[in-house]
Amino acid sequence: MSQESGTVLAAVPPAAVAGVPGPAPRPGRRSRRGLGPYGLLLPAIALLVVAEGYPLVRQVIMSFQEFGRAQQFGAPPEWVGLDNYRALFTDAQMWAVVARSLAFCVVTVALTMLIGTAFALLMLRVGRTPRVLLQVSMLLCWAMPVIAAMTAWQWLFDTRYGLVNWSLNTLGVGDFTRHNWLIEPLSFLLVATVIVVWMSVPFVAFTAYAALTQVPEDALEAGQIDGANAWQRWRFIIYPSIRPALTIVLMLQIVWDLRVFAQIHYLQGVGGVPSETHLLGTYIYTLGVGQSEYGMASAFALFVLVLTLVLTGHYVRSLLRAEAP
Numbered sequence: 001m002s003q004e005s006g007t008v009l010a011a012v013p014p015a016a017v018a019g020v021p022g023p024a025p026r027p028g029r030r031s032r033r034g035l036g037p038y039g040l041l042l043p044a045i046a047l048l049v050v051a052e053g054y055p056l057v058r059q060v061i062m063s064f065q066e067f068g069r070a071q072q073f074g075a076p077p078e079w080v081g082l083d084n085y086r087a088l089f090t091d092a093q094m095w096a097v098v099a100r101s102l103a104f105c106v107v108t109v110a111l112t113m114l115i116g117t118a119f120a121l122l123m124l125r126v127g128r129t130p131r132v133l134l135q136v137s138m139l140l141c142w143a144m145p146v147i148a149a150m151t152a153w154q155w156l157f158d159t160r161y162g163l164v165n166w167s168l169n170t171l172g173v174g175d176f177t178r179h180n181w182l183i184e185p186l187s188f189l190l191v192a193t194v195i196v197v198w199m200s201v202p203f204v205a206f207t208a209y210a211a212l213t214q215v216p217e218d219a220l221e222a223g224q225i226d227g228a229n230a231w232q233r234w235r236f237i238i239y240p241s242i243r244p245a246l247t248i249v250l251m252l253q254i255v256w257d258l259r260v261f262a263q264i265h266y267l268q269g270v271g272g273v274p275s276e277t278h279l280l281g282t283y284i285y286t287l288g289v290g291q292s293e294y295g296m297a298s299a300f301a302l303f304v305l306v307l308t309l310v311l312t313g314h315y316v317r318s319l320l321r322a323e324a325p
Helices: 003-011 029-062 083-089 092-125 128-143 146-156 163-171 185-212 217-225 230-258 262-269 280-290 294-323
Strands: none
Touching (some): 092 230, 146 185, 185 262, 262 280
């Protein structure tokens, strides 16, 4: 026998040479290994159950009760069954708020996604210095506290000293002297749309830019060699690569813009008409804190939760299908 064959046989276990199967794996080793990741998730799941489960259960119970100002001072709540839901679903103002919120959400989400993706493509095309300046500017907009940002926007749209009115008058667009942008519901929602989009675009832009940097360069070069124009490269190469990231961002934007509160509440406080400009978040706040109808507010909050799940269910299913082996 040669030296090479002896070396090979020495490297093979004796049981394998004799045709005897190797030692069987210990029972339970694979199952323990498979349960390991779930064990690591248990603390986070327990924290979520404690932090979110109790308020949700409490809210469900309150939605079937008459819970007002008297109950806050110790009076026992009265069980009213479906009366809160019946009162809500027969209230024309509630459906007006839902329709207004859905329209506002559609407009703001569409503008945010389009502008954010356009900024991401721009950052991919420009040089290093303009890209850094653009990223720093968007980061400052994104990191600015809501109250500070809303104060700045209030001064921009101020009736007497606002830069927006002055600019429109200077450009000759029309007479905007002492024009109040918040008194009319349509212009109020226009201002709110501008502010919400301005505060949301950086998140979409940074996420889309990070996804764009992962698009394979060889695929883009191959498409360009094959004669694909810019639109075809976007449609067949770039968009399929960044679609998972955009889907997650789109789902988050729908959730955030559907329940927007701080911007609308602030604008209502400085000149808006609440009854004509309520969205879902401010309407729940008014029912609960303003009118002390916590049972009604809880019922409406659960309705908003179901509405959010319905609107985002398609995107969740698409993400699950993409992650399926």
